[in-house]
Amino acid sequence: KSIDAKALTYGVKLLNYYYVKTEERLIPAFLIALILILALMILNFRRLSDIAISLTTLFLAMLWTFGLAGLLEWKIDVMAGMVPILILGLGIDFSFHVLMNYREKLKETSDPKNSTYLVLSTVGIALLLAMVTTVVGFSSNGISKIPSMRHFGFLSAFSILATFVLNLTFVPAMRGLLDLRKAKKQFEAFKQRELVKNGVIKRLLWFIKKPSIVVIFLLIIFGVALPGWALGFGMKASYDLTGELATDLDITKAYDILNEEFDVGTETVFIRVDGKLTDPKFWNELEKALENMNDDKYIVVYGEKAHVEWILSLLPFFIMEDQRVAGAYILVDKNRDGKIDRDVTPAELKAFLSALYEAPMGKYYLHRDENGNFDGLIIRVATRTKLGYHGKKLLEELKEDFKVVNANVSFTGMPIIWARGLDDIRDSMTNSIFLCLAFAFIVLPITFGLFHRSPLLGFLTALPPFITIGWLFMTMKFLGIPLNIMTAMVGAIIVGIGIDYPIHIANRWALERKEGKTLEECYAISLSSTGKEVLYSALTTLVAFGVFILIPIPVIAQFAITTLFGLIYSFVGAVLTLPLLLRLFWHRSD
Numbered sequence: 251k252s253i254d255a256k257a258l259t260y261g262v263k264l265l266n267y268y269y270v271k272t273e274e275r276l277i278p279a280f281l282i283a284l285i286l287i288l289a290l291m292i293l294n295f296r297r298l299s300d301i302a303i304s305l306t307t308l309f310l311a312m313l314w315t316f317g318l319a320g321l322l323e324w325k326i327d328v329m330a331g332m333v334p335i336l337i338l339g340l341g342i343d344f345s346f347h348v349l350m351n352y353r354e355k356l357k358e359t360s361d362p363k364n365s366t367y368l369v370l371s372t373v374g375i376a377l378l379l380a381m382v383t384t385v386v387g388f389s390s391n392g393i394s395k396i397p398s399m400r401h402f403g404f405l406s407a408f409s410i411l412a413t414f415v416l417n418l419t420f421v422p423a424m425r426g427l428l429d430l431r432k433a434k435k436q437f438e439a440f441k442q443r444e445l446v447k448n449g450v451i452k453r454l455l456w457f458i459k460k461p462s463i464v465v466i467f468l469l470i471i472f473g474v475a476l477p478g479w480a481l482g483f484g485m486k487a488s489y490d491l492t493g494e495l496a497t498d499l500d501i502t503k504a505y506d507i508l509n510e511e512f513d514v515g516t517e518t519v520f521i522r523v524d525g526k527l528t529d530p531k532f533w534n535e536l537e538k539a540l541e542n543m544n545d546d547k548y549i550v551v552y553g554e555k556a557h558v559e560w561i562l563s564l565l566p567f568f569i570m571e572d573q574r575v576a577g578a579y580i581l582v583d584k585n586r587d588g589k590i591d592r593d594v595t596p597a598e599l600k601a602f603l604s605a606l607y608e609a610p611m612g613k614y615y616l617h618r619d620e621n622g623n624f625d626g627l628i629i630r631v632a633t634r635t636k637l638g639y640h641g642k643k644l645l646e647e648l649k650e651d652f653k654v655v656n657a658n659v660s661f662t663g664m665p666i667i668w669a670r671g672l673d674d675i676r677d678s679m680t681n682s683i684f685l686c687l688a689f690a691f692i693v694l695p696i697t698f699g700l701f702h703r704s705p706l707l708g709f710l711t712a713l714p715p716f717i718t719i720g721w722l723f724m725t726m727k728f729l730g731i732p733l734n735i736m737t738a739m740v741g742a743i744i745v746g747i748g749i750d751y752p753i754h755i756a757n758r759w760a761l762e763r764k765e766g767k768t769l770e771e772c773y774a775i776s777l778s779s780t781g782k783e784v785l786y787s788a789l790t791t792l793v794a795f796g797v798f799i800l801i802p803i804p805v806i807a808q809f810a811i812t813t814l815f816g817l818i819y820s821f822v823g824a825v826l827t828l829p830l831l832l833r834l835f836w837h838r839s840d
Contacts, residue, residue, distance in 0.1 A: 279797045283335050286793045287342060294346060294786045303424050304345040307416045311341050315409040319401075329402040329736075332798070332806070336406055339794020340384070340747065341413035343787035347373055347754065348417050350783050352425060362429040366422045374418060375701055376757040379694065380750035381414035386689045387746015390682035391739050395674045399739060406743075454777070454826065455770055458833045468830055475720025482723030482741075483680070485733045487672035488639045517665045519631045521648065525657030527616075527624040528599045533590035535655045542651035543631070548644040548665075550632035559630040561606055561615050562588065571609040578605035600624065631663075638668025645669070675738045682742035687716055690749055702760040710831045711756040714823030715745045721819045726812060736809035740816055747791060748820025751784045752828045759832065769837050773829055781825055788821040 291301045312334055319326065351373045355365035388410065391403025457463050525532050543549055543556040550557040561568070568575045581598045582590050590599070603624045606612045617626035631648075635641050645666055652659045690712040698708030719741055731737060758780040762772045795817065798810030 279801050280335050280338075282800065283338050283794050283797045286797070287338050287790050290786060290790055290793065291342065295349065299428055300345075300349050300425070303421055304342055304349070306424075307345060307413065307421055308337055308341045310416055310420070311337050311409055311412040314412040315405055318408055319405055324401050324405075327398055327401075329398045330405055333402070333405050333409060335794050335797065337409045337413065339791040340410060342790045343750065344377060344381075344413055344417035345421060346783050346786050346790075347377060348421050349425065352422065354779065356429070362426045366426050369422065370418060372761060373754075373757075375697075376754045377414065377418065379697055379753045379757075381410060382693065383686070383690055383749045383753070384410045384746040387682075387686045387742045387744075387749075390685045390742045390746075391678065393678060393681055393685070396671070396678070396735060399678065399735065402739070454829070455773060458773060458829050459770070461834065464830050464834050468827075468834065471717055471827055471830075474724055475717040478720035478722070478724035478727075481727045482719070485676070485723070485726070486639065487675040487679075487733045487735075487738065488636065517633045517635060517637070517663070519633050519644070519648070519661060519663035519665055521629040521631060521652070522626060522660045522662075523629065523652075523655060523657050524617075524626040524660075525655070527603055527627065528596040530590065530592060530594050530596075530599065532655075532657065533594075533599075534592060535657075537589055538654045539652045540629075542654070543648070546644070546647045546651065548633055548635045548640050548647065550634060557632040561627060562590075564611065564615070568606055568609045568611060571611060572605065575602075575605045575609060578602040633663075633665050635665040635669070638665050638670075638672050641665045641669025641672070675735055676733065679733065679738040679741055682739075683719060683745060686742050686745035687712070687719075690715060690745065694749075694753070698756070698760070702757075702764075704760065704836070707756055707760060707832075707836055710836060711752045711828065712749070713831060714752045714827045715749045715820065717827055718744060718748050718816060718819040718823050722812065722816045725815045729811075731808050731812055734805055734808065736805045737812045740809065740812045743813065744816035744820060748816060748823065751788065751820055751824030754780050754784055755824050755828055756832075759837075763837065769833065772837065776829075777825060784821065784824055788817060792817055 288301070288305075291304060295301050295304070315333060315337065316326075319330065324330065348369060351369045352365055355368040356362065359365050359368070385407045388403045389407035391399045457467065523536065540556065540558060543558065544551060544554060546556065565575070565579065569579075578601050582594045582602045584591055603616060603618075607616050607618055607624070615628050616624060617628075618624050633644060635644050645661060648661055649659075691709065694708035694712045695705035696708065698711065699705035722741070722744060725731075726733070726737070755776050758776045759772050762775050767775065792814060795810050795813045798806050799814075801807065
């Protein structure tokens, strides 16, 4: 405090404290999301009772979800802290579809009981499919080897399941009880207007009615998606130690300064060499290996020499701890060149090693077996691999450097561990995406075959998410969004969430076609009724994820931006790509 200067402190142990401080930033985001979603609910429902029922449903789903987390004794970290916001954005979608379709059926029948039955028997099928695919999308993160990703995936999946159950039981029950008390004439207030083809629908119909235009658009859509998939497979995962911290924290600034303005390595690799340490040849080989490290790309170098800590580089500290080390060292380095003499005897080496081992620091760098033989030592190396991003390259260089050592050499440390973890992140992403897509391409044809006698319709409904992921990979590459622990989850989440939109459109389209509607009528009705519900669903989900951008935490902001693009592409896929596919392959009779 007496120094007139600004000081910044960095330390790995401080990170845990600041992680907790960062998690507190999620609370304002939750409140903002709640206010915005409440505004959308008022705009869509225009009835206080529907809003109250929907909010109560969301509250119950949150209680169930975090009750489960408590029973399992899971820690509520940054990722788990996002689940309430996801419940707000995703859970309200089910209420939109149930309550708006209930109003439509109530207009036709003026009977609350019959309207509830019709909603559950028609829209309920689409909601079931949407729930299952979304649950699979989130729970597919359970195959990850990273605990926080597993917990986030399972909690999110359970919250969607809870919301689905409540919307098919609690919501229609409460709505029905309230409406049974009303006179039939009051239901007329909810009558919807006759179908009006607005300008947007008319323009889209023009595209869909012309097969040549449909083919051109689909070629463009797939022409972007397929290269996007190729780029996605080539992406490397990365990790930022301060990525989960708010950018305005002092520790984040300190870390950036250390790595950008100073030639400091904040990573350490440990090299263990197991061999006969009393053999003079061992030391000659070891010196050659250390010299080989001087030109390694990812090792910190001071004065053209690799920054290495081992018993010889730390010799002054050993001598300060125990003066006997100096006397023993004189016998093994008579020419004072800082290297072990080639003509040293095993007895002199053992005396030197014994003196080192007896010093307080000795046991941290030397290993002596039960027979008193020295058979191993530790070397610490300062590295810069961007937290494991170049960890594999570093490991390859080190293995090449130590080929000259006739001993058992093993390497570990955070850069190497991180490199393996980054591979796990990439593998988790690809595996979860393929799991979700495989599930969609199997379940949707079967389900649509059972309920609408058209497996082809189910297959076409599963195609938009496949296209969306390709477009999303292309966007990440174009905007330079890294693949990290958060963005790796987006693919499976988008498949799980995004497939809901085409499911609802396809289900409504099939119902209208059963009644003999034309291509133009099916598309117009699907977009003007179910399309409106899908739009509000997309908007609420966009709001839920959009508020994450307001949080000054890099990984969460990247997660939010990636998800927003995925949701937009999913909505476009439902209202444009799917109808194009249906026009070309399924509804061709018109």
